[in-house]
Amino acid sequence: MTLPEQPIRLNEIVNRMLDxxxxxxxxxxxxxxxxxxxxxxxxxxxxxxxxKTRVVAAIENIEGLFDSLLPSKEGVQEDTKACNLIRDSVNxxxxxxxxxxxxxxxxxxxxxxALEHGLHYHTLILSxxxxxxxxxxxxxxxxQENSFWSASHRPPNHYARTIALRLARLYxxxxxxxxxxxxxxxxxxxxxxxxxALEEVFELLEIQASVTPPxxxxxxxxxxxxxxxxxLGTALGLGGFGGxxxxxxxxxxxxxxxxxxxx
Numbered sequence: 424m425t426l427p428e429q430p431i432r433l434n435e436i437v438n439r440m441l442d443x444x445x446x447x448x449x450x451x452x453x454x455x456x457x458x459x460x461x462x463x464x465x466x467x468x469x470x471x472x473x474x475k476t477r478v479v480a481a482i483e484n485i486e487g488l489f490d491s492l493l494p495s496k497e498g499v500q501e502d503t504k505a506c507n508l509i510r511d512s513v514n515x516x517x518x519x520x521x522x523x524x525x526x527x528x529x530x531x532x533x534x535x536x537a538l539e540h541g542l543h544y545h546t547l548i549l550s551x552x553x554x555x556x557x558x559x560x561x562x563x564x565x566x567q568e569n570s571f572w573s574a575s576h577r578p579p580n581h582y583a584r585t586i587a588l589r590l591a592r593l594y595x596x597x598x599x600x601x602x603x604x605x606x607x608x609x610x611x612x613x614x615x616x617x618x619x620a621l622e623e624v625f626e627l628l629e630i631q632a633s634v635t636p637p638x639x640x641x642x643x644x645x646x647x648x649x650x651x652x653x654x655l656g657t658a659l660g661l662g663g664f665g666g667x668x669x670x671x672x673x674x675x676x677x678x679x680x681x682x683x684x685x686x
Contacts, residue, residue: 429455429459429627430452430453430454430455430456431452431453432627433455433456433457433459433624433627434451434452434455434456436620436623436624436627437456437457437590437593437620439616439619439620440590440594440616440617440619440620441594441597441598441616442616443597456593457589457590457592457593458563458589459586459589459628461582461585462563462566462567462570462571462581462582462585463567463570463571463581465567465571468572471564471567471568471571471572474564475561475564475568478557478560478561478564479561481553481557482554482557482558482561485550485553485554485557486554488547488550489547489550492506492509492510492543492547493506493547494506509543510543513542513543513546514541514542514543514544516542517537517538517539517541517542517543518538518539518542520538521534521535521538521539522539524538566585566588566644570584580630580631580632580637582630583625583630583632583637584637584640584641586621586624586625586628586630586637587621587634587637587638587640587641588637588640588641588644590602590617590620590621590624590641591617591638591641591642591644591645591649592645592649594616594617594620595645595649595650596649596650596651596652599650599651599652600650601642601645601650602615602616602617602638602641602642602645603615603617603618603642604617604618604634604635604638604639604642605618606618606635613634613635613638617638617642618634618635618638621634621637621638622634
C-alpha cells in the first residue's frame, strides 16, 4: 500500500468505529488519525531516559509559563495588573516585529498573523496544544518503560498491543466511554465497534495477531484520564495550568489573554 493510501484507509476505519461523518477535509484525511509507528524507538535505557527527562521538563516549563504570565487564583490586584502590563507589552512588541516582516512563504504569513493579532494570546493557546502533545508522548514513554525497560521479557507481539492501546485511547477520548471487546456467536468474529476496527487496522498494518488478546489488554489499560476530551477543551475546562482556570472563570478567553488586540 502506498503511503498516501494508508492514512485515508485508517481515517475511514476510525470514522466507522466512531460512527461519525468524514471531516470533509482533505488534509485531515491525509494524516494518520493515530500513531502507527513501533513503540520502542530507543537503543538503550539511558537513551530512553534522556527523552523522558526532557518531556517531563518541557511539561513543567509550559506550566511555569502559564504561572508566570497569568494571574494567580488568589487574584491579588498587583499581580493581575502586572500580568496585564506584560500582556500588553508583549502584544505591542509583537505588532512592531510583525510590521517589519516580509512575507515570502506560508510560514511567514502564519507568524505575521500571530504577531499582529496577539503574540501573548497565540503563544498561550499553542502552549496548551503543546502540553497535550507532550502528555500524550509521556504516556507512550511510560508504557514503553513498563514493557521494555522494567519487564524481564517482552510480551508476545508487542506491536499488536501498542496499536490496540492507541486505538482504544482514541475511542475513549472521542466517545468519552470505554471501548468494549467481544466476538460473535457465529464464527467468533469481532462484534464491537472497537474490535471490528482493530481487526481492520491489523490487516492494514499487516499485524499477524488475533484481535481479542491485545484488545482485552488495551481496554484494561484505559484510565479515567483517557475518558476526558483532549487538547484545548481539556486544558480550559479541566484544569492543569495553575491560575489559568481561575483567571478565566466567568470571563471570555479573549478578554483575559488579548482583550484589545488592535490597541
